[in-house]
Amino acid sequence: MTVRRLPLLVLRAVLCGILCAASAACGLVHAGAGGDGMLSAADLYGGRPTEVSGAHPPLVPAPCAAEPFRSDDDRLDTRAITASVAPGSGDRRFQVYEYVAGYRPGGAQAYLDELGERLGRCRDEADHYSLVATDIGVPGTMLVQHDYREGGAEKTGVYLVGRAGDRLVSVLESTAGDATLVNEIGVRALRRAGATGDATPSVVTHEDTTRWVTFAVSTITEVRDGRVLTLDARVPDGPDGCLRGPTGRLDGFEPKLVRVDIRFESRLLMAGNGCPGERTVPVEVRLPKPLGERDVVVNLDQLYTLDRPGLLRRCGELGCHPAPTGCTSDSYFQAARDADAPQHSYHRERGCDGKWLVMDISINGGPVCESPGDCAGASGTTRYFYRATPTGWRVIAATTKPGCDDVLAAEPGFPRGLCATLTAP
Numbered sequence: 001m002t003v004r005r006l007p008l009l010v011l012r013a014v015l016c017g018i019l020c021a022a023s024a025a026c027g028l029v030h031a032g033a034g035g036d037g038m039l040s041a042a043d044l045y046g047g048r049p050t051e052v053s054g055a056h057p058p059l060v061p062a063p064c065a066a067e068p069f070r071s072d073d074d075r076l077d078t079r080a081i082t083a084s085v086a087p088g089s090g091d092r093r094f095q096v097y098e099y100v101a102g103y104r105p106g107g108a109q110a111y112l113d114e115l116g117e118r119l120g121r122c123r124d125e126a127d128h129y130s131l132v133a134t135d136i137g138v139p140g141t142m143l144v145q146h147d148y149r150e151g152g153a154e155k156t157g158v159y160l161v162g163r164a165g166d167r168l169v170s171v172l173e174s175t176a177g178d179a180t181l182v183n184e185i186g187v188r189a190l191r192r193a194g195a196t197g198d199a200t201p202s203v204v205t206h207e208d209t210t211r212w213v214t215f216a217v218s219t220i221t222e223v224r225d226g227r228v229l230t231l232d233a234r235v236p237d238g239p240d241g242c243l244r245g246p247t248g249r250l251d252g253f254e255p256k257l258v259r260v261d262i263r264f265e266s267r268l269l270m271a272g273n274g275c276p277g278e279r280t281v282p283v284e285v286r287l288p289k290p291l292g293e294r295d296v297v298v299n300l301d302q303l304y305t306l307d308r309p310g311l312l313r314r315c316g317e318l319g320c321h322p323a324p325t326g327c328t329s330d331s332y333f334q335a336a337r338d339a340d341a342p343q344h345s346y347h348r349e350r351g352c353d354g355k356w357l358v359m360d361i362s363i364n365g366g367p368v369c370e371s372p373g374d375c376a377g378a379s380g381t382t383r384y385f386y387r388a389t390p391t392g393w394r395v396i397a398a399t400t401k402p403g404c405d406d407v408l409a410a411e412p413g414f415p416r417g418l419c420a421t422l423t424a425p
Helices: 002-025 070-074 107-121 179-192 329-338 405-410
Strands: 075-085 094-103 127-134 142-150 153-164 167-173 213-216 220-224 228-237 244-253 257-266 277-286 295-298 302-308 311-314 345-352 356-364 379-389 392-399
Touching (some): 070 107, 142 179, 228 257, 329 356, 392 405
Antiparallel strands (some): 094 167, 153 167, 220 311, 295 302
């Protein structure tokens, strides 16, 4: 019985190997829904990754698509997922794809080298790929824009493509061609796949600076309200081609919140020192009714609240309305932040009258613990003295000595009654 079974098992293994090799050579996706080394919901703003199936855009850039890549013969396996992503819990959603392919040694780099060559050679205007930038987050990566027509409509997709060892990683955003989002998620994908700083830069023979790429404005210096919301945006400045726009769009008008999207286009921003300067320009977004008491979210993650009539201020790490100065636990937490205390430090109030505050902050030198003394390790304690200001507690002195000498040298008006009897921290 054993002698008869053995050839059948061997034949089955050989057939399986042939089928697997054939599917890899044809670029078929035979595994999906994530897994080790692939993006998870935590990387995708809560978007749930699913296996790619049915019709979908090209998951890797393929200029001169009719020509097979020489590196295709070295591809061993492929995986692909997709997810609908809403950064910052916003209303606008983007379709993101991740593709990971395993190659024989050297095969992933060979694909990147071939891609670089084709980006400079292939000139199909109806299905055009252009190189936007290189070395985004991980050495050897390429940011590639794909302009094409589908169903009579012009569309744009953006890829971040690179390698982690002998695995090729490609992340595509196919909804709006958002380079900012692709850069962020693409670097996460490469890191998850094991990419480090040792990748060899690809051979790129051409850098296309004729295509406009969309970017999100990262800095808003001031927001003024009314029936028209005016936002002062920091944008790149330089020669012709550095900036087009910016433009503002209303993404949502809710009872307590307004969402706006501010973007600009550039074809030189990622090309070396193409845009050497910056400037501030006003961007207007018309509202269906006056802003009132609503807060404003800009580009999914910047939150602004009404500061005084006609002017909004950006909210900080403690929210739009942090606890006011006072002798309360929330107020002490805010004071620890002003002293730039690390995350796993411990604070203890030693004296407070509402205008002045003394607080000891201990920093553990060993493992992270729930409270002082829970685990072994050196601990250093510094005493901080604060003055109340309209925007919160502000440090005026720090010491490791007893009494009031150090704080009185910095602020003679500090009340002695809060520190005279204190021993060293």
